[in-house]
Amino acid sequence: MAAVTGTTWTCYDSSTMTSREIYGRTLAELGKTNDRIVGLSADLAKTTAIVHFADAFPDRFFNFGIAEQNMFGAAAGLAKAGLIPFASTMAIFACLRGGEQIRTDICYQNLPVKIIATHAGISFGHAGTTHHCTEDLAVMRSFANMTVIAPADGIETSKAVRACLDIEGPVYIRIGRGFEPPCYENENYDFIPGKAVEMHAGTDLTIICCGIAVLQSVQAAKTLLEQDGLSVRVLNMHTIKPIDKEAVLKAVQDTRRILTIEEHNVVGGLGDAVGSVIAESGKGCVFRKHGIQDEFSLIGYAEDLYAHYGLDANGIISHVRRMMGMEFEADENWEDD
Amino acid sequence: MSIAATEKQRLADLAKELRLNIVDVMTYSGGAHIGGSLSIVEILIMLYFRCLNIRPQEPDWEDRDRLILSKGHAAAGLIPALAMRGYFPLEQLKTFNHFGSPFAMHPDSRKVIGCDASTGSLGHGLPMAVGLGLGARTLKKSFKTVCIMGDGECCEGSVWEAAMALAHFKLTNVITVVDRNRLMIDGGTEEVMALEPFAEKWRSFGFEVLEVNGHDLDQLADAFDRAWSAHDRPVLILANTVKGRGVDFMEGNVKWHYASADSSLAQKARESIGRQEGGI
Numbered sequence A: 001m002a003a004v005t006g007t008t009w010t011c012y013d014s015s016t017m018t019s020r021e022i023y024g025r026t027l028a029e030l031g032k033t034n035d036r037i038v039g040l041s042a043d044l045a046k047t048t049a050i051v052h053f054a055d056a057f058p059d060r061f062f063n064f065g066i067a068e069q070n071m072f073g074a075a076a077g078l079a080k081a082g083l084i085p086f087a088s089t090m091a092i093f094a095c096l097r098g099g100e101q102i103r104t105d106i107c108y109q110n111l112p113v114k115i116i117a118t119h120a121g122i123s124f125g126h127a128g129t130t131h132h133c134t135e136d137l138a139v140m141r142s143f144a145n146m147t148v149i150a151p152a153d154g155i156e157t158s159k160a161v162r163a164c165l166d167i168e169g170p171v172y173i174r175i176g177r178g179f180e181p182p183c184y185e186n187e188n189y190d191f192i193p194g195k196a197v198e199m200h201a202g203t204d205l206t207i208i209c210c211g212i213a214v215l216q217s218v219q220a221a222k223t224l225l226e227q228d229g230l231s232v233r234v235l236n237m238h239t240i241k242p243i244d245k246e247a248v249l250k251a252v253q254d255t256r257r258i259l260t261i262e263e264h265n266v267v268g269g270l271g272d273a274v275g276s277v278i279a280e281s282g283k284g285c286v287f288r289k290h291g292i293q294d295e296f297s298l299i300g301y302a303e304d305l306y307a308h309y310g311l312d313a314n315g316i317i318s319h320v321r322r323m324m325g326m327e328f329e330a331d332e333n334w335e336d337d
Numbered sequence B: 001m002s003i004a005a006t007e008k009q010r011l012a013d014l015a016k017e018l019r020l021n022i023v024d025v026m027t028y029s030g031g032a033h034i035g036g037s038l039s040i041v042e043i044l045i046m047l048y049f050r051c052l053n054i055r056p057q058e059p060d061w062e063d064r065d066r067l068i069l070s071k072g073h074a075a076a077g078l079i080p081a082l083a084m085r086g087y088f089p090l091e092q093l094k095t096f097n098h099f100g101s102p103f104a105m106h107p108d109s110r111k112v113i114g115c116d117a118s119t120g121s122l123g124h125g126l127p128m129a130v131g132l133g134l135g136a137r138t139l140k141k142s143f144k145t146v147c148i149m150g151d152g153e154c155c156e157g158s159v160w161e162a163a164m165a166l167a168h169f170k171l172t173n174v175i176t177v178v179d180r181n182r183l184m185i186d187g188g189t190e191e192v193m194a195l196e197p198f199a200e201k202w203r204s205f206g207f208e209v210l211e212v213n214g215h216d217l218d219q220l221a222d223a224f225d226r227a228w229s230a231h232d233r234p235v236l237i238l239a240n241t242v243k244g245r246g247v248d249f250m251e252g253n254v255k256w257h258y259a260s261a262d263s264s265l266a267q268k269a270r271e272s273i274g275r276q277e278g279g280i
């Protein structure tokens, strides 16, 4: 059992606890068999846990200091030299400070740079808005060639990190601060980028979610079944781009009610990706996007903020109940509110 | 030239009080950037209690001097200093980091009264200071803008873009301070990404560099007085400091960049601050 220690705390059983710890350890494992992997950070090696790779392969790790633009530019250069760079910093500093380097140096040239960004969403709520990141899915989705993944927990992070080696171009993986509870019990499921995982079967409504919202949605679905007799499907849409259109359309057809949940601004993220698939299909359904409603989040510890923004099981349950009372309009009369 | 003994004692007492308040914030908040907050205590006290022309009763007074804490993670130092200066009650610090509080690990200028810029993403402060300097000049106002940066922060390219602009526009109404505590998060500055020859870099960018011991009130007072009357080149105050200064077991130890404390650890920290020379 691996223990993680901070200055004044020790976390036992990190193997099931923290996505970033698992990421760092997985990368260190992969480094043993693939000597083209190099690690990069910008004075956040410890914080993002890429330090495990750095400790194992000091010659293949580069710390750029607090200089994200240089780090992502250099990642492009390393990739051009034939290496596979894994670059880690906090999500906000990756997607916005390094944004143009990622778009122009990495995505435009379709280079195999793998970005593992931590502290995404409002997981670092008490750090304040400069450290929140409710924009990354929107930004990264809009870069051509980029694959965008938001794993549900540590186990899925490990699978995603392995899987991104098989993806030719750039990949962006967003994870939280590292205190997320596990969602999967074990590794016995297929993780295929671009293919949603059904976490709970259902026919009345489908929740399409990613990241921390997956565990909460599954809990909500269980409660709704017990208390309301509602049958709620939960799809873990771990890959936001390319989105699993087939799974979305099947859900529309089977349940006619779709609720998306994301720890992200409702502008430009998972909800919009799902919404476009639905709109382009021409099928009618009740559709709601749930997340941060185009505002900068309040300050507070993540758990308090999740409760406030209704991103916990209780919040999701109320959303589902409200949506069950709604009907989509099948007729052509736009006036009959 | 040095400051009068009574004035010096007053400032030293305030510095000690601020250190104790920082330790309190660390306990209230569940975790704080303690090391880099303790290293700028004398700088903050010198500015808020001696140099800055400000009106806590009128926080938005348009002619006030501005202070941009570009190393925003030292909010645990800035926010109690603002409370001590009378912007809001010290009692309010108890909400630090908690749900709906105005105070987080990085300061929000729309929530924290007296805070001139929302910072926390490193490398943003000096460009904003350039804008304030140009703004003051355009409006023919005489206010100064002081920008406090970390040394690790100077890895960011935007710092040097701003430095170039300060010299180019001859913005002597902006005073740049670097907290040279020689540590960042992953280790020492020279080991992670070497900054030296650091003073020379600033000089070659067109700055007058005043190198001081950033915990020495006389030296700081002198440097700020000179910076306030600069007229041909922008001034950089290169403040050599100790990260974690004042708490013996934190001093110079990178582990204390960010930490939380239970009551016994906080007590140990308070005792160590109490043993410091001078002050209360």
Ligand SMILES: Cc1ncc(C[n+]2csc(CCOP(=O)(O)OP(=O)(O)O)c2C)c(N)n1
Binding pocket: A042, A043, A044, A066, A093, A097, B033, B035, B036, B037, B039, B071, B073, B120, B121, B122, B123, B149, B150, B151, B152, B153, B154, B179, B181, B183, B184, B185, B243, B257
């Ligand atoms: C753009 C950006 N990248 C990374 C971080 C994360 N971070 C916070 S503090 C810090 C180290 C700061 O070092 P320094 O500027 O020397 O400050 P000090 O040692 O005085 O605390 C880092 C990397 C950040 N806040 N902003």
